[in-house]
Amino acid sequence: MTHVSKDFDGGYYMIQEDIMRCGIFKHSGSNPNAISDDALRTLNALGATPKRINQRVFAVLNEAWMAGDQIAGLPSAHDPVVPGRKEDEEWEDMSKDEQSEHKASREEAHMEIVRLGSSRKQFLDKLSVAREMADHPEFYEPFFLDFRGRFYPMCETFHSQGDDVCKGLIEFARGKPLGSRGLYWLAVRAANCFGEDKLPLDERYQWTLDHLDQIIECAMDPLDGSRWWTQADEPWGFLATCFELDEATALGDRSVEYVSHLAIPLDGSCNGLQHLSAMSKDPVGAKATNLMARAQREDIYLEVAASARRILASDITNGVEWSAQWLAVLEDTAKGRKVVKRAVMTTPYGVTERGIATQLYKDGHVKLLAGYKEMTKPEKWAAASYLKDVIVKALSETIAAAKQVMAWIQTCAEKMADQNVPLVWKTPNNNLITQSYFNLARSKVKTLYGEQVLWSEDPLSGLNPKKQALASAPNLIHSFDAAHLSRTVNALADAGNSDFLMIHDSFGVHACDTDQLALTLRKEFVDIYSTNWLDTLHETWAEACPSIPHWKEFLGQGDFDVAEVLRSDFFFS
Structure with missing residues (x-):
């Protein structure tokens, strides 16, 4: 949707859309009073933020694609060659292992062609929309709610909650001077995009200063220079930051006057587990997810990987199959973290044990095992299933209280369903959610x-x-992270902010407003969990279904003081 001379234009302005989209199951959509005034305020604030295309990033992206350059995640314009079919005589002369290997290579090539075709189509759709929007000084994204109260852009192809390409191309249409602290946060954004987001904030700032010459070189000559920016975890977002840092630092002492258009995202640390840990006041989970104020950033993925290594080492002494092969993989700290990360991230959102095994197989982690090429398909699945058991056990050691909260919620939901009673709860931003x-x-x-x-x-x-x-459990936690976002946006809007770039557990405003964002999101989180939500939920559900168990039958509430979040640098960073 675009804005020209105070008149709106665009399909989402012309066509009426539902504020809440629910799909085949109506859930909260069956209740006309489900959406609170607080949520509507947030919806309007997000939709009223004007955005524009970052012209310099778009120019580099377009030039690289037209040149057939496979850099920074751009899909190849060419399909891989599929190994040819064997003549009958040659096929009969091959061993069964050779035949299996040949069939597997053909299958992998065909799957890669399908994957590339999909990636290419998605990329070209984004490029097409960006090219059209580049002609407009500003455009707007209408938002909708899902039945849990989460906020999503209505635009499906190209939007600010998209991948690195989308995020690198979209910036605020209204710029703001950096002010006294904006350059600091712009430098932190650069480090975050490159992949140095585990460092303390001041060290991220210093990392950018230490690499300033390379950053400026990337901004001045992104395609014909060193292309160092393509090594970043988020290369297009990093390139956008390089351009602004180049221009801002060129002003010297007057950098405070530089008008920035980039959002500085502050990301939660395994946000679903943060909510579960705060709800249960669990000190172990609070430490692992950076709710506690500590000098160094905790990394729950490394912690789970370390626990998995201990389990694997024990299994080796007992002669358990696959334990030695997996330990050899997880002993590489970076690989180990990557292997367990998705399982840890998706646990608070309801991934099943079978789902974890599927992730390990389809994400290609089994390929890291020694002797992978000689393994049969059942053996590959068996290896994935074994590591799944190890990760589940490691999670139980690391986030026991969070899993107990989830178990209680699930038990209540099932007992209520047995009596045909839907699960209903009120969120911290006053939505009335029905599952x-x-x-x-x-x-x-x-x-x-x-x-x-x-x-x-x-x-x-x-x-x-x-x-x-x-x-x-996942739906309830999603509704709570949406409430945290909503309350943060509304508090900032009350303080005079009008530009927001929000993605569930990643909150972004202008560089000059980031200190205010950092404080506000912490205050709102602490205020949310000043309520004992386990008691509140039990009272609500027991009124509808008296036979549900009390949460104290599943866990004992911990002694973590949620107010400590106010002093935690790494809660959202």
């Missing part, structure tokens, strides 16, 4: 193109207890 996975009704429709099957929720057939249980 109601009713059983589905199947109907058939005959068309000119054949018989089609339609599915629709059927409240008369009752709730699905298993689905209610599995989804309950």
